[in-house]
C-alpha cells in the first residue's frame with residue numbers, strides 16, 4: 001500500500017498541498033481529479049520525492065521520506081509524468097530500456113505490441129517524435145518495469161481517441177494483474193470507469209473521496225468539482 005498521511009508540499013514559498021491523506025492498495029485504482037492547479041501533479045511528485053514535502057509517506061509500511069527518487073522508483077513505483085519525463089536526445093529504444101534490467105530488454109516487444117507505431121521509430125531520437133508518440137514511449141517504459149504501483153499523470157494527454165482507448169485497455173490489464181494505480185485524469189467519465197475510488201482535490205486539499213460505484217456520491221462530487 002502507498003499511504004499518504006497529512007502530506008504538505010511546497011515549491012519554495014508556494015504551498016501546493018495542505019494535509020493530503022490518501023492510500024492506494026495493490027489491485028486498486030484511485031483517481032485524482034480536480035481543476036487545473038489543484039495539486040494533482042504535486043501529489044505524484046510528493047510520492048516520488050520530486051517536491052519538498054512533509055507528513056507521512058509510506059510504501060508497504062516503509063517510510064519514503066528518507067529515500068531518494070531513484071530508490072523510491074526501485075522500491076516499486078513507476079511513473080508516467082505529465083510532460084512525460086523522457087530523454088529527448090536518446091532513441092526510443094534507449095528510453096524504453098534505460099535503467100531497466102535484462103528482463104526489461106527482453107520484454108520490449110510487449111510494449112511494441114501495444115504501440116506498434118513505435119516499431120518503425122525505435123532508433124529515432126525521442127525529440128523527433130510527435131507528442132502522442134512520446135506519450136506512447138512513456139507508457140511503454142512504465143509498463144515494461146512491471147511495477148507494483150503505477151503513477152499515471154494524465155496518461156491520455158495528447159493521444160488520439162483510438163489510442164486513448166488502447167491505453168486504458170492496457171491500464172485495465174495491469175490493474176487486473178494486481179498493480180496499484182494512481183490515476184490523474186481530467187476526464188471524470190474516464191476516471192469513473194477505470195478507478196475504484198475518486199478523490200477530489202481542491203486547492204491542495206482532498207475534498208471528497210467516493211467509491212466510483214456509488215453513483216449518487218459520484219454525481220455530487222462532479223457537481224462539486226465543476227460547480228465552484
Ligand SMILES: Nc1ncnc2c1ncn2[C@@H]1O[C@H](COP(=O)(O)OP(=O)(O)OP(=O)(O)O)[C@@H](O)[C@H]1O
Pocket residue numbers: 011014015016034035036037038039040041042043082
Ligand atoms: N515548479 C513550480 N513552482 C512553483 N509553483 C508550482 C510549481 N509547480 C506547480 N506549482 C503550483 O502548485 C500548485 C499545484 O500545481 P499542480 O501542478 O500540482 O496542479 P495540477 O492539479 O496537476 O494541475 P493541472 O491539471 O494543470 O496539471 C499550483 O498552484 C501551481 O501553480
Ligand SMILES: [Mg+2]
Pocket residue numbers: 040041042082153
Ligand atoms: Mg498536473
